[in-house]
Amino acid sequence: MTELLQRGRDYFSSQFGTAPDGVWSAPGRVNLIGEHTDYNDGFAFPLAIDKRTAVAARSRADRMVRVASSSFPGVVELSLDDLDPDGLSGWAAYPLGVAWAMSEALRQEGRDAGRLTGVDLALSSDVPAGAGLSSSAAVECSVALALNELWGAGLDRQELARVGQLAENRVVGAPTGIMDQSASLLGEPDHGILLDCQSLRTEAVPLGFSAAGVGLLVIDTRTSHSHADGGYASRRRSCEDGARSLGVRSLRGLGPEDLPRAASVLDAQTFRRVRHVVTENQRVLDTVAMLRTSGPAAIGPFLNASHVSMRDDFEISTAELDLAVSSAQELGAIGSRMTGGGFGGAAIALVRNDVAVRVAEGIVQAFARAGFAAPHIFPVTASAGARRDC
Numbered sequence: 001m002t003e004l005l006q007r008g009r010d011y012f013s014s015q016f017g018t019a020p021d022g023v024w025s026a027p028g029r030v031n032l033i034g035e036h037t038d039y040n041d042g043f044a045f046p047l048a049i050d051k052r053t054a055v056a057a058r059s060r061a062d063r064m065v066r067v068a069s070s071s072f073p074g075v076v077e078l079s080l081d082d083l084d085p086d087g088l089s090g091w092a093a094y095p096l097g098v099a100w101a102m103s104e105a106l107r108q109e110g111r112d113a114g115r116l117t118g119v120d121l122a123l124s125s126d127v128p129a130g131a132g133l134s135s136s137a138a139v140e141c142s143v144a145l146a147l148n149e150l151w152g153a154g155l156d157r158q159e160l161a162r163v164g165q166l167a168e169n170r171v172v173g174a175p176t177g178i179m180d181q182s183a184s185l186l187g188e189p190d191h192g193i194l195l196d197c198q199s200l201r202t203e204a205v206p207l208g209f210s211a212a213g214v215g216l217l218v219i220d221t222r223t224s225h226s227h228a229d230g231g232y233a234s235r236r237r238s239c240e241d242g243a244r245s246l247g248v249r250s251l252r253g254l255g256p257e258d259l260p261r262a263a264s265v266l267d268a269q270t271f272r273r274v275r276h277v278v279t280e281n282q283r284v285l286d287t288v289a290m291l292r293t294s295g296p297a298a299i300g301p302f303l304n305a306s307h308v309s310m311r312d313d314f315e316i317s318t319a320e321l322d323l324a325v326s327s328a329q330e331l332g333a334i335g336s337r338m339t340g341g342g343f344g345g346a347a348i349a350l351v352r353n354d355v356a357v358r359v360a361e362g363i364v365q366a367f368a369r370a371g372f373a374a375p376h377i378f379p380v381t382a383s384a385g386a387r388r389d390c
């Protein structure tokens with residue numbers, strides 16, 4: 001039994017005084033490339049990481065849902081009859097939001113959500129929260145998988161991803177796309193997940209990292225800017241404005257060949273936002289094609305170009321993220337970029353294993369020289385998606 005699993009069972013027992021029916025877990029993710037493309041119906045290429053959130057769960061005879069998390073004090077409890085998407089807040093909005101979203105999904109299939117039974121849920125996690133590794137999706141997807149089974153809901157993994165997204169959009173109020181939940185539910189060891197967010201087709205693509213002697217470092221800058229939420233929403237609005245002005249349903253309807261027309265129609269700022277999304281979609285496809293023909297050591301230029309695009313066109317980087325990326329590149333990384341929604345959080349560097357320690361140490365020194373707080377740097381490997389552990 002893994003340490004997290006044991007911890008999850010023990011924590012459940014300490015909160016609820018009995019053993020759980022089972023333990024489910026779901027990983028965080030890093031996005032290799034394809035940022036702010038998911039809500040534009042575009043392409044993204046994330047991977048599930050070897051840091052997970054476990055939920056130990058037990059069915060109840062009544063309609064109460066009780067949730068506890070080892071990261072937060074207290075037990076929050078609510079009847080399924082009182083689940084109001086506008087009335088939930090704080091960390092418990094994530095697990096309770098999933099319960100609400102899943103009962104909504106079942107209701108839409110014409111099933112009687114009034115007969116669902118309550119559940120006790122205890123969360124334990126080793127996904128750092130707020131670091132851009134989608135601890136939120138790890139919570140949503142582990143809870144969605146547990147409820148799917150305890151409620152006999154029979155939803156497939158793509159439907160579960162939409163349940164998690166609905167919880168995040170409607171209950172938490174974050175206008176995020178489908179990427180995080182898809183990666184957490186569909187991840188596979190040593191594979192990236194190519195997502196087509198328009199058709200919702202997904203494909204596991206071998207990364208070949210260990211065979212090529214390379215790996216991914218996450219550089220968590222441990223910064224998070226207060227305008228992150230507003231910044232995310234305003235970027236999303238710019239993309240919608242750009243699509244409307246150019247007469248397409250979403251920016252997926254545009255290719256690189258449309259950029260000259262976009263430049264003549266849009267104001268300068270909206271054009272830069274659009275150019276990021278259009279070129280980023282192309283970089284995702286180029287990265288996957290290059291992986292297949294030449295292996296991971298050849299994809300660095302796409303990662304580097306993605307960072308420049310996020311820094312200059314989408315304007316979601318920060319001084320800390322730029323320094324993490326530029327020092328990784330100077331220290332010999334194959335490629336590096338900020339990852340996640342931006343305005344703080346983490347960067348990734350693809351490095352040869354024999355220089356990984358040197359790159360990590362060099363970045364720490366660069367941060368110290370710049371007077372920034374020490375970053376938290378750790379390797380991640382592409383890992384299995386959400387599953388029942390016991």
Ligand code: ADP
Nearest residue numbers: 069071091123125129130131132133134135136
């Ligand atoms: P990210 O997903 O990048 O880590 P978010 O702001 O989207 O950052 O989600 C972080 C939030 O998710 C936390 O503030 C908390 O509300 C919730 N969360 C994450 N992990 C847990 C956990 N183990 N238990 C309870 N809530 C969690």
Ligand code: MG
Nearest residue numbers: 134135136137
């Ligand atoms: Mg999140």
